[in-house]
Amino acid sequence: MQVSQHLWCADSVPPHWSPALPTGQADLLLLFTSADPTAAIHNLTQLFPATPLCGCSSSGEIQQQRVLDNSTVLTVLRFAHTRVQLVTESVNGMADSYQAGARVAQQLRQDDLRHLLVFANGISVNGSQLVAGLNQTLAPFSRISGGIAADGERFRHTWLYTVDGRFSHHVCGIGFYGQHLQVRCGSYGGWDPFGPRRRITRAQGNRLYELDGICALDLYEKYLGDYAQQLPASGLRFPLLISGDDNDPVVCSVLGIDWQERCLLFGADIPEQHYAQLMRANVDRLIDGAHTACEQISQQSQDVPEFALLISCVGRRAIMQQLIDEELEAFSETLGASIPVSGFYSYGEIAPNCGVGKCSLHNQTLTITTFTEHTACIDC
Template sequence: MKIVQAFINKNKKWFYATEKVLLNNPLVLVFGERELLEESDTIDNIRAEFPYEHIVFGSSAGEIFGTTIIENSITVVAVEFEKTSFVVKTANILDYNKNTEEAAAFLSSQMPQEGLKHLLIISEGSFISGSNLIRGLQKNVNTAIPITGGLCGDGSKFEKTIVSYKENPKEGEIALIGLYGESLEVSFSTYCSFIPFGPNRIITKSEGNTVYEIDGQPALDLYKKYLGEKADEPQFTLLYPLHTIVPGKSEGVVRTILSVDNDKNAMIFADEMIQGSKVQLMMVSQDAIIEGADRAAKIAMDNRKDKPQLVFVVSCIGRKLIMAQRVEEEVEQVAEIVGKGVALAGFYSYGEISPSSKEQLCELHNETMALTLISE
């Protein structure tokens, strides 16, 4: 495996973390600030610098470039596989009247199944249902095939996200990357550092991703009453997500509040919130986030045969906002665990996709760090 990493800033100057060499038919992943990716001259510049066919673009809420977190830039990681093959398929949920599950089912039906080892997903993240995305993908893919990746971001603007393969980035797009090869080793993990606190409660009225009542009380009123002055903090919705266990499941997931509806005393979450789900408030510290990154890396490294060559990192925008000036410490912790000479690349997201463990099916997560370790 040969890897080239570079980034370009607003001044259109390229910086390389590796030797600049020409690769043979690589998979190229490009992540960057959404408004920059909408500029045609930026895209032309990327294509001129990386004159390859298989380029996947995705907007982000921050770019991960080694152990450096970059903003208002474009990062590129180009991977030439020596023994592994890959296939990229796309679908656009706007072609399906925003029916995520239907679009995802079609997408997975197009992916060749023979020899499939792993799936990487890079999806639009502004109006998609991550849970329905996973359900759709799993309709036509063996559930033993792990799926990892994330929902793209738009910084802290939350206006729109864009994704594409070969074409210029656009809204509504989902890119699915299939990895094939006997020599390919992929391990993964996800870890949330947030800790539940307070009593367990029940969602008593919800519709889609909007929660109207918890324990029979207006959801937002209850939230503000319980948090007190903390509910007036900037971006409190990202600081205090809900641990959610849907009916019929024993394991819970974290769900972030994207916004509130003061008129209806309701809260809008990053994914569907099923009525009857058990919920509990959560909180976190900066040190806990760093410890969580350490834990995620150790889980992903456990029982690997070979040292990884590439670590694909998807971390939540909420973690980034909480870490503030210490944000690089979580990726530094990952780098320390996986060892020297391993490339780290990825983005801050609006949702992380990964199995919770090697034994479980894929889930949509919020407020987590999801790692995919690849070698051949």
């Protein structure tokens, strides 16, 4: 497995990749950006006309131990024994999210599927339903990870990018096939609940209307105090912990407000009769959470990864601000500073719970997916 990383120098004359791109064919191009990548993608399609390209808009790009803004970061991947297939599906409204996930899974399902990497638009796709469609179609296969495209703290437009252009209502799935690739996942948050635990008495899909019979938006504005004037962006600082009697708790972030209907909008379904509790975090707890996600990777195998994809929630960045590099330092301290690292800040993270088991949509976590290609067959 060969990995190279590059940054698009848009202001140079002429614009170019730094360092220069490798020659020859590649197997996969991963691109994350908070800028306009049109020229960069056009350049890539000329240099790698037959290589699958997938990427998305972000709330900040991750390249090694630094977080960038208004940049376009590219990772070029080459495999010796692993096949790669990319599919893109449109999502015809929130209600189509489950079926979109099922359609992606159907196209990529093969006996030797090793891992599925998924990216989706952040405002037009119901992330929990998307993951449910993937899980149901691929069951008992559960090696799925990825992230939800973001738009800073603006919540206006998110984009997926392929060689065919940019898309605002789509899902991209990347299947990795063969018996030589080892993929590990880690995922953890570091947020703490506070305040009363309230029953969800009125919700519809991803819309939350009432908690304990009280307008949820009114309660949010009360608890947020001065932060209420900055909704929905300030909602990233105060996610909800959603829990039921028969499921693992899930952290959900506010992604929008319907002021006319006085309800909160999330990237996942909010089930009635479950419970909701506000959460908050400090920098130390979030850094501890980053270490925990890395340790989950280490516990699965002692092999040094050849590439790591990090997807972290924009809410973590809102809390940590200029200290955000410290969660990337947690990775290098735990797993090694020489590992090529790429990724982005998202509106949602897709990964198995605590790195193993069934895949879920998460908010406010650092999610890590590592790739190592072995010369010998792993399952033989």
